[in-house]
Amino acid sequence: MNGTVAVRFAPGVVGETRRQAHLAAVPAASEPASWLTYCGLRIPAEHAELSPGPAGMPCIRCLTAIPDSPLLPGPPG
Template sequence: MSRTVSVRYAAGVVGESRRHAHLSVMPPDGVRPAAWPTYCGLEIPAHLAEVAHQPAGMPCFRCLSGFTSMTPELDTESTSAD
């Protein structure tokens, strides 16, 4: 089973303003990839990344937008007023 993880550049690799917490998917086998593909399209090389299994740091808003667009749509027919 794959799950979403938080991935960002490790301290000292880039400036603090670029260390956004991006969303990526841990492969089902648990083996870390050579590079972490993120929901916003960035690929962070594994040797430059730190991975957290819970939110950590300032979130990448593009990743959050991509994540929310992957969730099921709400049933708006039952809530719309005619």
């Protein structure tokens, strides 16, 4: 499996204000021990909640770090 997945801390692990939706690359092989998000946050798999689509408040740093994002403008010119 490849692509991008939304990942955030599961309910009860952290306060609600810290449960923003981060983005991470889906590993090619097996389930990871932790999810390394595009913004650099590492979320342990046992404390993660995954979503195939957007869920919750997005992490702006993750959104701006999406590789080859069609959402971001190209270089000027």
